[in-house]
Amino acid sequence: MTWMRLPFFVWAQFVTAFLLLLAFPPLESAIVMQLMDRVAGTSFFLPSGLVVNGAQVHDQRRRQSLCSGNTSSGSSGIRKFTCSFCRAWALSRKLSRTTPANRSGVTKSLVLAALVLGFLSFIVWAHHMWLTGMGTIVSAFFQTTTMIISIPSVIILSAFFISLWGGSIRFTVPMLFATAFLPMFGIGGLTGIPLAFNSADLYLHDTYYVIAHFHYIVAPGTIFAVFAGDLLLVPESNRAQDERFLGQGAFLAVAHLHERHLPANVFAGHARDAPPLVRWRPGLDAGGRESVGLERIPLEFADFHRRLGHGTRPNPFHHQLFLEHSKRKKVDDNPWEATTLEMDRAVAAAAWELCRRPGCLPWTVTSTACPVVKGFHDADRAGPA
């Protein structure tokens, strides 16, 4: 096993771990400051009119500042990366089935782009808060870094496109989702460009345009990937009869996403329904309403569905998930006809037998006492049979 032979999903996880380590603590310090605001009555995040001493306001909205305030750098990068998790997972599996010829070049650029993306995501956070009154120098800095970060993103997307080249693609339902992701993500990325500029964002901030932009990025990146991955885990022999039904579901998902968000991109400017700015006092909940009593719980449930909408209301995928996990058929060793090691059930079964020995702990893989890894090394040296 070499670094470059790792699946891209593992690379994405690695960069995400790095982001979690270094980007969450500033978020934590922002949380501490907000806690002090609530508990001790300080005014770190409250507008300067409320408490004297002219402390520069960090952000007008406490919620927004928590996610993207001065001291919570990179949490937006975390969101980028948790997305890339899911998309990398499903996509790398999908795309490996088509087995392009020059895979190593694609992998290298993918990995490098992911690393650079992770690094840059630490220094772009203020693009969520152009309207907080930052000066021209600071906004110039963040506009530059935001534009630069689009480069590795485009490289990653292009690498995904390129990896389809030369393959013979079977449009199974997971593949439908994977290929649907590609242009949707592209649309999302392109609509983000006006938002990267302070001057254009002045008009787009807090409008549905922003909502549309990140839904085009996030929904394909996570939801499509999750559906594709889940469906991928179901062997094809179990799926044949549902294929048409599910294919319609895939179409529904894409159409629905377009229906909800494309108008916002086109008719930009519809202001978002913002809650009124209520000065928080003890007795209110996070939304400014009078404090949460037990009677609100059923209300909250219904509201949850209203807000999340499509994901939580019954849809073909719920139906499919229920069906899949209720019927089982016998399958052979490689029902997915996968080409990578992690999908080979025979390998997994053999490894499981060995790993069940007493005293074999997860970190044993790094020592010469682990026969599974040793087997890989030996197979490497032996070469293809």
Added chain:
Amino acid sequence: MLISFGSSFSHSFTCSKAMNNPPSTEPIEQETEHYAPQSHDVSKHVRGYLMVGATLLIFTALTVFLSYVNFGTQKANIAVAMVVATFKAGLVAYIFMHLSAEKKLIYRILIFTAIFVLGLFWLTYLACNAIRSFTNVA
């Protein structure tokens, strides 16, 4: 290429290796721990630790003294204080925490931290708006 690799591997692994060489069920032997004192002589470093401790105390006094000196602008005042504090922290990290004896892996982990923290401080300087003031800010 990958298909052949995968199938050949699975074939060779499951059919020949696993079948002919059943896995051993003995417990894994763990690494033996060394009980002897470390080879690098710690006693030589003790005097160094005491000297570093004294240096830290001197620099604390220096910090207090510098807080009464006005370097012109507020930015400069804060910068001086942060430089002294960073130096002290670096000294602690280097000597007390043995960073000088660590391998490159640790440095590689920490270099990103250093870049991001210093970048964070630098950005706060950028964010300071120049306002007409009684005491000079910018």
Added chain:
Amino acid sequence: MEIPYTVTARPDTGLWNAKVGIWLFLASEVMLFGGLFSAYIFLRLDAEPGVWPHGLLNVPVGTMNTAILIASSVTVVLAWASLKMRRFNAYWWYMLATISCGVIFLFVKLYFEWPQKFDHFGAYIKPSALEKYEPYLGNKHLLSEGLAPRVEITGHLHNHEALHDPNIKEYEIGLDPIYTDPTNPKMDRPHFLYVPPTDKIAKIDKADVERATMFVPSHSTYFATYFTITGLHGLHVLGGVIVFIYFWLPVGSKLYRQNPEHLANRVEVARVVLALC
């Protein structure tokens, strides 16, 4: 079951496990405090001129507390060195010294430094009423010097009931020295030694006051930042004291008999985090 790589180095990293882990953790801690420090810098640099308080911290006590904590980091390194040299007695004494220094630090902070602030009172005067309190504020002198005007009167609050009772219409403050002699140039810069509030009483009408509290986190952003950072730091010191007590007591130090190198490594890991605090 023995956890491997607590003493011997892992082949792929070249270090025993906890060393890598603790430096990763330390990286996140640096980012945490770095975030808070950058918040302080941000707030300090952008504060309106003259409203950022100065001279409110007791410098000699703070310096002494810092020196105590530095001494504790020296003693903990010597404790670790004693373990490496297999001198258990020396380790025991040095660890005791470390714990004592930590406890003294927390004691001074919680029973002296912080309460001294909680007992101090400050009232922000409304801009419309600033001339009325000119004898205490001395703003004409400050403006002629090109310095920022004072907007707050601080001191020792004599009638605590005034904070809660709306019927009491004024605060009785035992003024801080700076307000008894505001035009004296010596009062423009903060003093090194702490000077307590005087006995000169000033009566301030509640109607002229914008806000008035003791020196608590909600008093001003200055104190919010101060208490947040020192509070978080103090929590870290407390955690360290607890960990070191565990390694000092027989329950933790009995590991010395079985595997002294392991104990040395554990102490090293703990001291890596604490020495920075």
